[in-house]
Amino acid sequence: MPSPSAPAPRVRRRSRLDQLISQKECRHVTASQDIRAEPWQTGAQVRAAQKRAVRTLAAAQIVGGVGVGVSVSIGSLLAESVAQSETYAGLARTATTAGAAAVGVPLALLAQRRGRRFSLSAGWLAAALGGVLLVGSAVSRSIPLLIVGMLLFGIGNATNQQSRYAAADLAAPHRRAQALSIVVWSTTIGSVIGPNLADPGAGVASVLHLPRLAGAFVLATVCMALASVLLWVWLRPDPLLLARQHQDADKQPESGSSSRAAQVEAAKEAGQSQTGTLRAGLRHLRHAPRAAFAFVTIVVAHTVMGAIMTMTPVSMSEDGANLTIVGVTISGHLLGMYAFSPIVGWLADRIGHLPTAVAGQAIFIASALLSGLSHGSVGIVMAGLFLLGLGWSFSLVAGSAMLGEATPAALRPGVQGTTDTAMNVVAAVGAGLAGPLMDWIGFGGLNAVAAAFVLPVIVFWIFLCRRPV
Structure with missing residues (x-):
């Protein structure tokens, strides 16, 4: 402990948004039960x-x-x-x-x-x-x-x-x-x-x-x-x-003078530009590994799903499947995307958001193997596209919950909006490139590329696991 006579170190005054980022720096937890409810x-x-x-x-x-x-x-x-x-x-x-x-x-x-x-x-x-x-x-x-x-x-x-x-x-x-x-x-x-x-x-x-x-x-x-x-x-x-x-009520100081000071600071923050809030959210994604992992998981999942789903009807039609069979296949895909999400949500809260998101990547790889090696088999393609939807559900539900958990409330809407914008933009680019890519390397090759696309998520997961608590 420094002696009373020692000069006080100079501390750079940080904005409250910077403090929120550091306060919510992601802890290395596995299950959401490890985080206490307020x-x-x-x-x-x-x-x-x-x-x-x-x-x-x-x-x-x-x-x-x-x-x-x-x-x-x-x-x-x-x-x-x-x-x-x-x-x-x-x-x-x-x-x-x-x-x-x-x-x-x-x-x-x-x-x-x-x-x-x-x-x-x-x-x-x-x-x-x-x-x-x-x-x-x-x-x-x-x-x-x-x-x-x-x-x-x-x-x-x-x-x-x-x-x-x-x-x-x-x-x-x-x-x-x-x-x-x-x-x-x-x-x-x-x-x-x-x-x-x-x-x-x-x-x-x-x-x-x-x-x-x-x-x-x-x-x-x-x-x-x-x-x-x-x-x-x-x-x-x-x-x-x-x-x-x-949350604001929990942070209010007990003394009246401190309370008035807090109200003045809150008023200043309320007048902050939306651009400043958005910039703080982007800064948070750079410095909070779990929030960044959730961001990457959601964007990759939507891109992989969009690229394969867009080209599967084309591939099936080329293999001689009629529109009815194609429609049933797409319906099975939508079933995988949405119908099991309450079970996925329960599982994510039970075993943790991080393991559930990683399980989604494993399901994506299984989907790519089935669809890529189907050789025109309608049943195998149906199973592959169902798993594609299920992998998306695991990734989106767990990733979205993890993003909210790892982001301060003051920054949460901006970070969530940025994630959804990135998800849509990258998926649109992926869907646009899927056609030329399939013409070049075939439907099996397209699925191999999709499987490779999840590797950054897995590498990021390994990094989080090795990161000290």
């Missing part, structure tokens, strides 16, 4: 608010997910119909992906400032506006209207993805992955119903005297608008704002 997380009021938030988010995912599902199957048909050219068929997926990528960070920063209720409601409402423009493009055969409509419709994808984070805002550490997984599971219903709205939509279009394909987007628009209303009316109290309120 006292406020176990209170009856917070538990009730958490249950209400998860139910509301799940309901909005079911309803809004129907609209998202429409764009997957019918969006390309609408683009081709409006442009009268097959060249524009891929425009729908490109535009919706670009829309989702473009608003990932803005939606997160909106949540940072106004709460989850405001940002998610606004996201679904913007997507509904996109649906209105798409109906208009079908009537007027306007390509610019089609592009703008698809970009806005893509905001529904981003909103759908960010809803999972809202489910974990109030959750105790040992229930974070399970709460998040319930919202992911809810997407199953929309992903199944949405692609099958062509015929009901045709009936709606006939009644409203619209082009046949526009009817499905009328139904999608109604569903997305309803999701916005559900969240605006029933997502109360706002889970992110309530969590922040309790």
Whole structure:
């Protein structure tokens, strides 16, 4: 201990955001039970608010997910119909992906400032506006209207993805992955119903005297608008704002003068630019290994899944499979992605987020082996694509829960938004390169590349295991 006469060392004054980063530096833990719940997380009021938030988010995912599902199957048909050219068929997926990528960070920063209720409601409402423009493009055969409509419709994808984070805002550490997984599971219903709205939509279009394909987007628009209303009316109290309120209350000094000083500092921080908050979040990803691992896991999983899923129907068609078989295969893939997520969430909370995420990489490798060595066998390709979806579920659920666990609450929305933006951008690039790559090295070679893509995650995991506690 330094003597009283020794000069005090000079200490650089750090901002509170820097302090938050260092306070939450990731510990080397295996299971989420090793992290204690804060006292406020176990209170009856917070538990009730958490249950209400998860139910509301799940309901909005079911309803809004129907609209998202429409764009997957019918969006390309609408683009081709409006442009009268097959060249524009891929425009729908490109535009919706670009829309989702473009608003990932803005939606997160909106949540940072106004709460989850405001940002998610606004996201679904913007997507509904996109649906209105798409109906208009079908009537007027306007390509610019089609592009703008698809970009806005893509905001529904981003909103759908960010809803999972809202489910974990109030959750105790040992229930974070399970709460998040319930919202992911809810997407199953929309992903199944949405692609099958062509015929009901045709009936709606006939009644409203619209082009046949526009009817499905009328139904999608109604569903997305309803999701916005559900969240605006029933997502109360706002889970992110309530969590922040309790965390701030826990940190309040006891003395009145200190409390006033804290209020002055909080006011200054509230006026910080969103750019500054985002920069602090990026800095956190560079300095917090577990948050960085979660980031890499989510981005790699979405890229591997998108590249293989995009090219599997093409490969199956070349091997002589009919559209019915291709549809069943894709349905099995979606089943793997969403249907088992509550079990995956329970497992992640039970054995830990890190082991569950690594298990997802093992499942990806098994999927690549099956699909790559299938030699045209429909059954093996079906099994491989199912495992592809299951590996994505393990990686996304565990990675998302781990990202929230390893990030301070003040930085969480910005880091989550950055992760989703990176996930969508890199996956879009991967899907775009998958076609030329398959032409060059075949479907087996594409799966080998996908298997190699998970190696950085495994290397990162080994680094975390060897890192001292």
